[in-house]
Amino acid sequence: MDRTLPLSALQHYLYCPRQCALIHVEKVWAENRFTAEGRLLHLRADSGSAGRRGGVAEDRAVPIRSDRLGLYGVADVVEMRPGPDGREIPYPVEYKRGSPKVEDWDRAQLCAQAMCLEEMLGAVIRDGAIFYGKPRRRERVVFDTPLRSLVEQSCRDMHTMVETAQTPPATHGKRCRGCSLKGACMPKTGQDVERYLLKGLEP
C-alpha cells in the first residue's frame, strides 16, 4: 500500500466508517471527555520503558507498522513470552478505558497490531490481550482466521475510502451517542432542508 494510516484509523473505521472519513478525509477533529481520558490512560502505558512483569519481559510504547495493511502506530505493551522452542513470542496487550465489552473493533485493532508485529519480526502470533480499566481486568483475544480476514478486508476498504475521498452518509444509531464527532457529523439532520426552508418562509 502506498499510503499508510494510523492504527487508530482502523479502529474508527470499524466503529463507524463515516467517523474515520470525517477525521482522515474531512480533517475534522474534536476532543471530548472520552478521547481525552483514553489519551491519559495511554500516556500511563507509554510512560514506562522496557521492564519485567511477573517474570515476563515487556516493552512499552512499541512503534509498529505493516506495509501490507498500510498501517502504522504504537502498541501500548508488548510482552515477550517464551515459546515452546525457546524463542520469545510477542504478546500484544492493549489498554482500554471502560468496561470489558469486547467489541469486534477492539479485537480487530489488537489483531492488526499483532499482524504488524508478525510482518516486522517474521513471527506467528496466536493471541494477545485487552486490559480494561474498569474493572481492572484482562480479556484474552485469539487471532483466528475470521478476525484476520476482517482486518485485511477493513484495511482495504478503508484505504479505498480515504484514497477516493468518499465520506459515507451518516446513519444515525446507538453508537452515535458516544461519538466525539457528533457535532461535526450531525447524524440526525437528514435531507429535509427544503421543507425546513419553506416552513420558515411561511407568512
Place this chain on the structure above:
Amino acid sequence: MKKLLNTLYVTSQGTYLSKDGECVVIRAENGQKKRFPVHVLDGIVCFGNVLCSPFLLGHCGEKGLALSFMTERGRYLAGVRGPQSGNVLLRREQYRQADDPVASADIARSVIAGKVVNSRAVLRRCLRDHGDRVDAGMLERAVCTLDECARRLQTPVSLDEARGMEGQAAGAYFAVFGQMVLQDEEAFSFDGRNRRPPLDAVNCLLSFVYTLLAHDVRSALEAVGLDPQVGFLHRDRPGRPGLALDVMEEFRSFMADRLVLSLINRGEVRARGFVTKESGAVFMDDDTRKTVLTAWQKRKQDEAMHPFLRERIPLGLAFHVQAQLIARSIRGDLDGYPPYYWK
C-alpha cells in the same frame, strides 16, 4: 459539540500582549499585568495600537485562536490565522459551486431567506411590544414587502433575483429602522445606512457591531475549513470576505441590530458618548465602545433553540453551527443550506 469560549477584546492603546507558557499576558502601558489562560479563549480582537509578540501569534495559530487587528474604530486591518483545518476537498468544492450559477443561487436563496425571515421577525416583535409607540402603519408596510420577498423565495430564484431581493429587503427594513429607536430620538435619529465614515450615532453603532459579527463569523468559517473570501450571494471582490458576508446576512437583524436598539432604548449608550468630527463623521468614545463590547459578549451567551438542529445552544455558537452546516451542504451531506431562523 464545541464549547462557546470567550473572545478577548483589547482596546487600551499601547498594550503589549505576549505569551507565557499557556497564558496570554496583557501588559498595559502603565506596567499593569493581567493573564488569561489560552484555553478559555477562541479569539483575540485588538483595536488600534496594540502589540503582540510573535510567539503569541504563533501560539494562537497553533491553538486555532482567531486574532484580528482593527483600527480603534473597528475597521478591519489584518488577521493572523493558524494552519487551516486542511480540508482542501471542501475548499475545492466551495470554489466549484461558487463558479456554478445554479449551485450558488441555491445557497444565495437560503441566505436571503434567513435575512428576510429574521428582519421580518424583528419588525414584528417591535410591533407587538411597542405598537403604540411607533408608526405601526409604516412598519406593517415594510413587513408586507418582506412577506412578498418570502413568498418569492418559496420557489428557486436566480442569482440576480436573489441579489435584487437582498437590496429590496434591506431597503424596506432600513426605511423603518429609525422607528424602532424609542429613546432620545433626536440624538439617535436614523436616516438610512451610511458608513466609512458613519455620519450619525446609530450608523456608528451598527458599523461597529457588524465588525464584531464579521470577526466571529469569519473565524467560524475558517475553523471548519471554508474560505471566508469566496461567497455565493456576494460576488468575489478582492479584499471582500464574500462568504462571511453571506453568513452574516441571517444574523445581522436579530444579533447586531437588536443589540444596537436595546443599547439605545435602555439608555445604556447616550448621546454624549459620541463625538462628531468636522467632516461630519461620528465616533464613539472609549466608554461607549466598552459598553458595546460587553453587551456583545453577553449577547453571545444567550441561549436559544437552534431551529434546524433542535438543540439549545448559546447564540455565539450558532456562527459555528452555521459554518458547519454550510460546509456539510457544500460536501453534499445535506440537500441544501438551512439558515438560522430567529423566532
